[in-house]
Amino acid sequence: MPYVQPEIVRIALRIEGQRIAYSWGGGHGGDPGPSTGTCVGYRGSILPCPAERTRGLDCSGLSRWVYAQAHGQDVLGPGTTNDQVRRMRRVVSALPGDLVFFGRTTAKGLDTHHVGIYLGDGKMINAPETGAFVRVDPVSRLKDFAGFYRL
Template identity: 75%
Template structure:
C-alpha cells in the first residue's frame, strides 16, 4: 500500500507540475498536492474518500442531509471534506496517516496550532472543547485566509475563504 501511494503521488506530481502556476511550486508538498487534486474537478460526494484506501470513492446516503434530493452520494464517485484531507495527507506522507473516519476522528489525531497556522495545516469547523469534539467540516489551509475543501453536494473540490463558514474551531497539525 505504501509503495502504491508513493507511486501515485509521484505520478500526480510529474503530470501536474507543469500546469501549476510557478508560485505554487514553492509551497509545502501538502498544499501542492491539494492544488493538483483541485485541478481534477473531483465532485463532492457525502462519505466519498472513505473506502479501504484513501482517494475518490462512491459515497453513502447514510446520515446525508444535503440540499440535493434524492441523495446522489451512493452513485457519485468523489470526496467529502474529510475524504479530501485523508487523501491529500496520504499522498504527501506516503501512507494513510489520518485513516478512515470523519472530521471528529481526524481532529483527535492532530494537535492544535495555537500560534500562526502554516499552509498545509488542517482547519476545522464546529465546536471543540476539552470534553467534546463536534466538528462538521475540514479544509486544507493554503494561507492568506484560504482553504482547499470539498464543500457540499453539487460542488467540486475548490478553494474557498475560511470566513465562508462562521464556526471556525481551529487549526491543527500532525
C-alpha cells in the first residue's frame, strides 16, 4: 500500500469540520460516506433508536470513508471494526493516519467495538456515540485500547 497517512489526516480533519452526526450503521452502504443507519443491534442511550432517520457515520463508517478517499478506492469495505482490523497489521509506533482500535483480546483473537483515526499527540478523530458529531477526542477517552493498526 502507498504511504497516504498525511492525506488520511487531512481528509479526516476536513470531515471533522463538517459536523457529521453519529448514526449507528451509518457509512455502510454500497459506497463509502454518510448514510442513514440501522436500528438492528442498536444499544445506544437515546431511545427510540434514531439511526434509521439520521444521515451520518458510525466509527467504522468514518474510517471506511476517510481511507477510501485517501486510497482512491474502498480499501476497508462496509464491515464492522472487527472486519477492518483483520485487514490491517498492528504497529508498535503509531503514525498519524493509522487506525486506533478498542476492544479486548479473546481466545479467538481481537474483539473490537470502536475505531478512531490517530492524529498524533494522543488524539484521534472518531464518530463516538449516538447524539454526537464526528470529533477529536483523546485516545485515552476509552479504557480498552487494543492497539494501533496500519494497512
